[in-house]
Every structure is written in C-alpha cells, then in structure tokens.
Amino acid sequence: GAVVSQHPSWVICKSGTSVKIECRSLDFQATTMFWYRQFPKQSLMLMATSNEGSKATYEQGVEKDKFLINHASLTLSTLTVTSAHPEDSSFYICSARETDSFYNSPLHFGNGTRLTVT
C-alpha cells in the first residue's frame, strides 16, 4: 500500500532556531501534499496545500513566512518552521494521495513530527 514517510518523528529545538520536517511518498508520486497541525486532544488543522513545482497554498491565518513549504519533487515536500517559538510546539502531520482526486484515492498520512520549542 501507499506509504508516506515523515522525518524526524520528534525534534526539540531552542527558541529562535529553524526546524525542517520532511515528508516523502515512498512508493507513489504525489503532485499534492498537505500539511496539518494537531494540538493536544484536538482535531487536525490544515495549514497548507503543497503543490509540486509551484507555491504552496496556505490556509487563512497561517503565516507563510513562518511556515515555509517546498515541494521540489513528486516525492518530497518539506515544511520549515522558521524562528521557532514555544507556541509553535505541536504535532505536525503531512499527507499525500496517489492520484489528483480524492474520489480515487484517500489521503495517506505520515507518522507525524512532535516539535517542542524550548
């Protein structure tokens, strides 16, 4: 089945530093990937849609300069949290689908990255 690999699984960084999270589709090509953020005991909040070869589409209220998304190939999207602050601490999850349509394939999720900013 389709596998999405996300790294690192957890990271601790100091306030003011930047952190990069990678999301790879291992056995399929993904023109579109999605980045979510999940707060404790809450649902997933869509942050942005990552499009291969073009700029990401950010959801309302998500700072594009803070959460940099790059989708340089059909199997890799990265999320960089720039100048991280404690309030950025969260669980970040990426996802991708095998085709361009939700009708034909569901979203496959990575295992998430637990970011803790001290």
Add this chain to the structure above:
Amino acid sequence: AQSVAQPEDQVNVAEGNPLTVKCTYSVSGNPYLFWYVQYPNRGLQFLLKYITGDNLVKGSYGFEAEFNKSQTSFHLKKPSALVSDSALYFCAGLLSGGYNKLIFGAGTRLAVHP
C-alpha cells in the same frame, strides 16, 4: 458553512460488544466521507470511505460505516470490539465547491475495556 461533527468526545465499550462512533456532516452537494484512526503519536490511518453506491461501506480491520442521507450521518461500526481498537477516530468530509481538501471532525476517543 460546511462541517463534520463528532458529537462524542469518548466512547467506552466492553470487549466483544458492538461499537458505534457517530459522525454527522453538513456539506454541499454529494458528500464524500472518510473515517481515519490515529494511534498515539502516529499519523492517521485510512479505514474506509463513502463516495457513492451502497450505503453500507466495509473497511479495514472489520470496521464498517453506514451512510444515511436523511439523517446526514456516517456512523462507524464494528460488530465485536477488540481492546486493540482503542484509539482516536476521525471522521472527515471532502469540501465541495472546488476546494479539494478534507475537513475533519474533532475526533472521538474509543476505549475498549477487557
């Protein structure tokens, strides 16, 4: 506004008993609905989806869901719960109108007791 709701924060059931996790939706047009399960510190795993056709959808790990248009519901069910089914369950719906993205319910924690 389009939305997906899971009215129960937690569902408790004894092992071997049937379980139901509720979901209601409010989306424009034909609904496309999904169920996902999340284990601690993990991403979401796809269980099943309703696109069209039979109202009873069968999915992974013995789960099934019943689509009910008149009640705008898509409840997740399993005839006999296992302790290993204990996890966080999310219902999701595809936003219509060309948005091409999923919206998730708040999640329901299922606890299956031995």
